[in-house]
Amino acid sequence: MNAADLAPSYELVVIGGGPAGLAAAALAAKAGVQTVLFDENPGVGGQIYRGIATTPVRNRAVLGEDYWAGAVLASDGEASGATIVTGATVWSLDPNRLVGVSIAGQARLIQAKRVIIATGSMERPFPIAGWTLPGVMTAGAAQTALKAQGLVPTGRTILAGCGPLLWLLAAQLLRAGTKLEAVLDTTPRVNWLKAAMHLPDFLLSPYWSKGLALMREVKARVPVIGVSRLSALGKDRLAEVVFATGAGERRMKVDLLLLHQGVVPNVNLAMAAGVPHRWNARQLCFEPVVDADFATSIPGIAVAG
Numbered sequence: 001m002n003a004a005d006l007a008p009s010y011e012l013v014v015i016g017g018g019p020a021g022l023a024a025a026a027l028a029a030k031a032g033v034q035t036v037l038f039d040e041n042p043g044v045g046g047q048i049y050r051g052i053a054t055t056p057v058r059n060r061a062v063l064g065e066d067y068w069a070g071a072v073l074a075s076d077g078e079a080s081g082a083t084i085v086t087g088a089t090v091w092s093l094d095p096n097r098l099v100g101v102s103i104a105g106q107a108r109l110i111q112a113k114r115v116i117i118a119t120g121s122m123e124r125p126f127p128i129a130g131w132t133l134p135g136v137m138t139a140g141a142a143q144t145a146l147k148a149q150g151l152v153p154t155g156r157t158i159l160a161g162c163g164p165l166l167w168l169l170a171a172q173l174l175r176a177g178t179k180l181e182a183v184l185d186t187t188p189r190v191n192w193l194k195a196a197m198h199l200p201d202f203l204l205s206p207y208w209s210k211g212l213a214l215m216r217e218v219k220a221r222v223p224v225i226g227v228s229r230l231s232a233l234g235k236d237r238l239a240e241v242v243f244a245t246g247a248g249e250r251r252m253k254v255d256l257l258l259l260h261q262g263v264v265p266n267v268n269l270a271m272a273a274g275v276p277h278r279w280n281a282r283q284l285c286f287e288p289v290v291d292a293d294f295a296t297s298i299p300g301i302a303v304a305g
Helices: 019-030 070-079 139-149 164-175 189-202 207-219 268-272
Strands: 009-015 035-039 083-086 088-093 098-103 106-117 121-123 136-138 157-162 180-185 224-226 229-233 240-245 248-253 256-261 263-265 277-280 285-288 301-303
Touching (some): 019 035, 157 164, 164 256, 224 240
Parallel strands (some): 009 106, 106 301, 157 256, 180 224
Antiparallel strands (some): 277 285
Protein backbone atom coordinates (compact mmCIF):
# COMPACT_ATOMS: atom_id res chain seq x y z
CA MET A 1 0.00 0.00 0.00
CA ASN A 2 1.15 3.53 -0.80
CA ALA A 3 0.74 6.47 1.54
CA ALA A 4 -1.67 8.03 -0.95
CA ASP A 5 -4.00 5.03 -0.62
CA LEU A 6 -4.64 5.66 3.06
CA ALA A 7 -7.88 7.27 4.21
CA PRO A 8 -7.51 10.73 5.77
CA SER A 9 -8.88 9.42 9.06
CA TYR A 10 -9.58 6.16 10.87
CA GLU A 11 -11.63 5.22 13.88
CA LEU A 12 -8.66 3.29 15.27
CA VAL A 13 -4.96 3.45 14.49
CA VAL A 14 -2.82 0.66 15.95
CA ILE A 15 0.91 1.30 15.98
CA GLY A 16 2.91 -1.92 16.12
CA GLY A 17 2.24 -5.33 14.59
CA GLY A 18 3.41 -7.59 17.40
CA PRO A 19 1.13 -9.89 19.41
CA ALA A 20 -0.66 -7.06 21.26
CA GLY A 21 -1.11 -4.88 18.19
CA LEU A 22 -2.31 -7.72 15.98
CA ALA A 23 -4.79 -8.94 18.59
CA ALA A 24 -6.14 -5.43 19.17
CA ALA A 25 -6.52 -4.66 15.47
CA ALA A 26 -8.21 -7.99 14.73
CA LEU A 27 -10.65 -7.66 17.63
CA ALA A 28 -11.58 -4.10 16.71
CA ALA A 29 -12.00 -4.83 13.00
CA LYS A 30 -14.18 -7.84 13.66
CA ALA A 31 -16.38 -5.59 15.80
CA GLY A 32 -16.86 -3.26 12.84
CA VAL A 33 -14.34 -0.58 13.80
CA GLN A 34 -12.54 1.06 10.87
CA THR A 35 -8.98 0.02 11.78
CA VAL A 36 -5.51 0.49 10.34
CA LEU A 37 -2.35 -1.06 11.75
CA PHE A 38 1.11 0.34 11.00
CA ASP A 39 4.34 -1.59 11.48
CA GLU A 40 7.79 -0.56 10.33
CA ASN A 41 8.96 -4.11 9.59
CA PRO A 42 8.46 -5.94 6.28
CA GLY A 43 5.91 -8.23 7.93
CA VAL A 44 3.83 -8.51 11.07
CA GLY A 45 4.82 -10.49 14.15
CA GLY A 46 6.87 -8.02 16.15
CA GLN A 47 9.98 -9.23 17.94
CA ILE A 48 8.46 -12.48 19.21
CA TYR A 49 6.96 -13.66 15.91
CA ARG A 50 9.32 -11.82 13.57
CA GLY A 51 9.22 -13.22 10.04
CA ILE A 52 6.42 -15.63 10.94
CA ALA A 53 4.98 -15.60 7.41
CA THR A 54 8.28 -15.51 5.53
CA THR A 55 11.00 -17.13 7.65
CA PRO A 56 13.23 -19.52 5.69
CA VAL A 57 13.62 -21.71 8.81
CA ARG A 58 11.79 -24.93 7.99
CA ASN A 59 12.75 -27.11 10.94
CA ARG A 60 10.04 -26.17 13.45
CA ALA A 61 12.12 -27.47 16.35
CA VAL A 62 14.77 -24.75 15.84
CA LEU A 63 12.55 -21.84 16.85
CA GLY A 64 10.15 -23.86 19.01
CA GLU A 65 6.40 -24.34 18.93
CA ASP A 66 5.77 -21.11 20.84
CA TYR A 67 7.13 -19.22 17.84
CA TRP A 68 5.01 -21.05 15.29
CA ALA A 69 1.87 -20.31 17.30
CA GLY A 70 2.24 -16.77 15.97
CA ALA A 71 1.12 -17.92 12.53
CA VAL A 72 -2.46 -18.22 13.79
CA LEU A 73 -2.37 -14.71 15.22
CA ALA A 74 -0.94 -13.27 12.00
CA SER A 75 -3.48 -14.97 9.76
CA ASP A 76 -6.30 -13.93 12.09
CA GLY A 77 -5.17 -10.32 11.78
CA GLU A 78 -4.97 -10.51 8.00
CA ALA A 79 -8.49 -11.98 7.78
CA SER A 80 -10.08 -9.59 10.28
CA GLY A 81 -10.76 -6.77 7.85
CA ALA A 82 -8.23 -4.43 9.41
CA THR A 83 -5.98 -2.54 7.01
CA ILE A 84 -2.48 -3.79 7.80
CA VAL A 85 0.36 -1.67 6.46
CA THR A 86 3.92 -2.96 6.86
CA GLY A 87 7.06 -1.04 6.01
CA ALA A 88 5.37 1.98 7.59
CA THR A 89 7.30 4.22 9.97
CA VAL A 90 5.22 6.24 12.41
CA TRP A 91 7.32 9.33 13.08
CA SER A 92 4.83 11.48 14.96
CA LEU A 93 1.90 11.22 17.34
CA ASP A 94 0.48 14.23 19.12
CA PRO A 95 -2.05 14.49 21.98
CA ASN A 96 -4.81 15.21 19.43
CA ARG A 97 -4.18 11.79 17.87
CA LEU A 98 -2.72 13.14 14.64
CA VAL A 99 -0.46 10.37 13.34
CA GLY A 100 2.50 11.04 11.03
CA VAL A 101 3.49 8.01 8.96
CA SER A 102 5.95 7.39 6.11
CA ILE A 103 5.59 4.60 3.56
CA ALA A 104 8.20 4.09 0.83
CA GLY A 105 9.45 7.64 1.31
CA GLN A 106 6.00 9.23 1.18
CA ALA A 107 4.64 10.96 4.29
CA ARG A 108 1.04 11.34 5.39
CA LEU A 109 -0.82 12.75 8.38
CA ILE A 110 -3.70 10.59 9.55
CA GLN A 111 -6.34 11.68 12.03
CA ALA A 112 -7.40 8.96 14.47
CA LYS A 113 -10.39 8.82 16.77
CA ARG A 114 -8.53 6.30 18.93
CA VAL A 115 -4.88 5.19 19.01
CA ILE A 116 -3.36 2.06 20.51
CA ILE A 117 0.41 2.24 20.93
CA ALA A 118 1.72 -1.32 20.77
CA THR A 119 5.41 -0.72 20.09
CA GLY A 120 6.53 -3.49 22.44
CA SER A 121 9.97 -3.69 23.96
CA MET A 122 13.59 -3.11 23.03
CA GLU A 123 16.81 -4.59 24.31
CA ARG A 124 18.35 -2.86 27.28
CA PRO A 125 21.73 -1.35 26.30
CA PHE A 126 24.59 -3.43 27.74
CA PRO A 127 27.68 -1.20 27.56
CA ILE A 128 30.91 -2.97 28.43
CA ALA A 129 34.49 -2.12 27.56
CA GLY A 130 34.92 -2.95 23.87
CA TRP A 131 31.23 -3.24 23.06
CA THR A 132 31.63 -1.15 19.87
CA LEU A 133 34.18 -3.53 18.35
CA PRO A 134 33.15 -5.38 15.18
CA GLY A 135 32.20 -8.85 16.34
CA VAL A 136 30.13 -7.63 19.30
CA MET A 137 26.36 -7.43 18.81
CA THR A 138 23.15 -7.94 20.71
CA ALA A 139 21.46 -11.28 21.18
CA GLY A 140 18.30 -9.78 19.72
CA ALA A 141 20.08 -8.91 16.49
CA ALA A 142 21.30 -12.50 16.18
CA GLN A 143 17.79 -13.81 16.77
CA THR A 144 16.40 -11.42 14.17
CA ALA A 145 18.91 -12.75 11.63
CA LEU A 146 17.89 -16.31 12.48
CA LYS A 147 14.15 -15.72 12.22
CA ALA A 148 14.10 -13.38 9.24
CA GLN A 149 16.95 -14.74 7.10
CA GLY A 150 17.76 -18.14 8.58
CA LEU A 151 21.32 -16.98 9.34
CA VAL A 152 23.38 -18.50 12.14
CA PRO A 153 26.80 -17.50 13.50
CA THR A 154 29.99 -19.18 12.38
CA GLY A 155 33.27 -19.22 14.26
CA ARG A 156 33.79 -19.10 18.02
CA THR A 157 30.61 -17.67 19.55
CA ILE A 158 29.89 -16.66 23.14
CA LEU A 159 26.63 -15.43 24.66
CA ALA A 160 26.83 -13.15 27.69
CA GLY A 161 24.30 -11.49 29.95
CA CYS A 162 21.14 -12.64 31.64
CA GLY A 163 17.42 -13.10 31.15
CA PRO A 164 15.13 -15.57 29.35
CA LEU A 165 16.04 -14.43 25.83
CA LEU A 166 19.68 -15.36 26.43
CA TRP A 167 18.73 -18.96 27.20
CA LEU A 168 16.15 -19.12 24.41
CA LEU A 169 18.60 -17.87 21.80
CA ALA A 170 21.30 -20.25 23.01
CA ALA A 171 18.91 -23.17 22.61
CA GLN A 172 17.74 -21.99 19.17
CA LEU A 173 21.30 -21.55 17.89
CA LEU A 174 22.29 -24.98 19.18
CA ARG A 175 19.29 -26.56 17.44
CA ALA A 176 20.27 -24.74 14.24
CA GLY A 177 23.74 -26.26 14.36
CA THR A 178 25.81 -23.45 15.90
CA LYS A 179 28.64 -24.41 18.22
CA LEU A 180 28.74 -22.17 21.29
CA GLU A 181 31.96 -21.78 23.25
CA ALA A 182 30.24 -20.63 26.44
CA VAL A 183 27.33 -18.82 28.03
CA LEU A 184 28.55 -16.17 30.48
CA ASP A 185 25.81 -15.56 33.04
CA THR A 186 26.00 -12.09 34.59
CA THR A 187 23.12 -12.66 37.05
CA PRO A 188 24.35 -11.47 40.47
CA ARG A 189 24.35 -14.24 43.05
CA VAL A 190 22.29 -12.06 45.39
CA ASN A 191 19.46 -12.02 42.82
CA TRP A 192 19.08 -15.78 43.10
CA LEU A 193 18.84 -15.48 46.86
CA LYS A 194 16.24 -12.70 46.63
CA ALA A 195 14.20 -14.77 44.18
CA ALA A 196 14.15 -17.81 46.47
CA MET A 197 11.21 -16.44 48.48
CA HIS A 198 9.08 -16.43 45.34
CA LEU A 199 9.91 -20.02 44.40
CA PRO A 200 6.72 -21.66 45.82
CA ASP A 201 4.46 -19.39 43.77
CA PHE A 202 6.68 -19.70 40.69
CA LEU A 203 6.41 -23.49 40.79
CA LEU A 204 2.67 -23.10 40.16
CA SER A 205 3.39 -21.24 36.92
CA PRO A 206 3.76 -23.05 33.57
CA TYR A 207 6.80 -20.88 32.83
CA TRP A 208 9.09 -22.56 35.34
CA SER A 209 9.05 -25.87 33.48
CA LYS A 210 9.73 -24.16 30.15
CA GLY A 211 12.60 -22.18 31.62
CA LEU A 212 14.07 -25.20 33.35
CA ALA A 213 13.90 -27.22 30.14
CA LEU A 214 15.72 -24.47 28.22
CA MET A 215 18.46 -24.20 30.83
CA ARG A 216 18.94 -27.96 30.93
CA GLU A 217 19.10 -28.12 27.12
CA VAL A 218 21.81 -25.47 27.00
CA LYS A 219 23.81 -26.67 30.01
CA ALA A 220 23.98 -30.19 28.55
CA ARG A 221 25.96 -28.89 25.56
CA VAL A 222 27.62 -25.63 26.57
CA PRO A 223 29.73 -24.49 29.55
CA VAL A 224 27.73 -21.96 31.59
CA ILE A 225 29.96 -19.70 33.68
CA GLY A 226 28.84 -17.20 36.28
CA VAL A 227 30.75 -13.93 35.83
CA SER A 228 30.90 -10.62 37.68
CA ARG A 229 32.92 -8.50 35.21
CA LEU A 230 33.09 -8.63 31.45
CA SER A 231 35.01 -6.85 28.69
CA ALA A 232 35.73 -7.35 25.00
CA LEU A 233 39.27 -6.95 23.68
CA GLY A 234 40.66 -6.53 20.20
CA LYS A 235 42.44 -4.08 17.93
CA ASP A 236 40.41 -3.77 14.74
CA ARG A 237 37.78 -6.30 15.76
CA LEU A 238 36.86 -8.62 18.62
CA ALA A 239 39.61 -11.08 19.53
CA GLU A 240 38.91 -12.23 23.08
CA VAL A 241 36.63 -11.84 26.08
CA VAL A 242 37.94 -11.20 29.59
CA PHE A 243 35.72 -11.95 32.57
CA ALA A 244 35.94 -12.44 36.32
CA THR A 245 34.67 -15.51 38.15
CA GLY A 246 34.85 -16.62 41.74
CA ALA A 247 38.12 -18.33 40.88
CA GLY A 248 39.73 -15.25 39.31
CA GLU A 249 40.09 -13.66 35.88
CA ARG A 250 39.74 -15.73 32.71
CA ARG A 251 40.19 -15.08 28.99
CA MET A 252 38.62 -16.79 26.01
CA LYS A 253 39.36 -16.36 22.31
CA VAL A 254 36.19 -15.48 20.44
CA ASP A 255 34.96 -14.34 17.03
CA LEU A 256 31.43 -13.26 18.00
CA LEU A 257 30.08 -12.01 21.32
CA LEU A 258 26.31 -11.73 21.73
CA LEU A 259 25.19 -9.49 24.60
CA HIS A 260 21.84 -9.39 26.35
CA GLN A 261 20.71 -7.73 29.56
CA GLY A 262 16.94 -8.03 29.34
CA VAL A 263 14.38 -5.82 27.63
CA VAL A 264 12.66 -2.55 28.49
CA PRO A 265 9.49 -0.92 27.13
CA ASN A 266 9.92 0.99 23.88
CA VAL A 267 8.47 4.27 25.13
CA ASN A 268 9.72 6.67 22.46
CA LEU A 269 6.39 7.23 20.73
CA ALA A 270 4.37 7.32 23.95
CA MET A 271 6.72 9.94 25.37
CA ALA A 272 6.52 11.98 22.17
CA ALA A 273 2.74 11.97 22.47
CA GLY A 274 2.97 13.37 25.98
CA VAL A 275 1.89 10.23 27.83
CA PRO A 276 2.99 10.45 31.50
CA HIS A 277 5.67 7.94 32.50
CA ARG A 278 7.01 6.68 35.81
CA TRP A 279 10.20 4.99 36.90
CA ASN A 280 9.91 1.28 37.67
CA ALA A 281 12.53 0.68 40.36
CA ARG A 282 12.28 -3.10 40.06
CA GLN A 283 12.68 -3.23 36.28
CA LEU A 284 15.01 -0.18 36.21
CA CYS A 285 13.20 1.50 33.35
CA PHE A 286 10.51 4.05 32.54
CA GLU A 287 7.02 2.79 31.77
CA PRO A 288 3.84 4.56 30.61
CA VAL A 289 1.19 5.25 33.21
CA VAL A 290 -2.03 3.43 32.28
CA ASP A 291 -5.22 2.38 34.04
CA ALA A 292 -6.67 -1.12 34.36
CA ASP A 293 -7.88 -0.95 30.75
CA PHE A 294 -4.48 0.27 29.45
CA ALA A 295 -5.82 3.76 28.75
CA THR A 296 -3.49 6.69 29.32
CA SER A 297 -4.48 10.09 30.74
CA ILE A 298 -4.58 11.46 27.17
CA PRO A 299 -8.11 10.95 25.80
CA GLY A 300 -8.24 8.36 23.04
CA ILE A 301 -4.70 7.04 23.47
CA ALA A 302 -4.01 3.62 25.01
CA VAL A 303 -0.86 1.52 25.38
CA ALA A 304 -0.83 -2.26 25.02
CA GLY A 305 1.84 -4.94 25.08
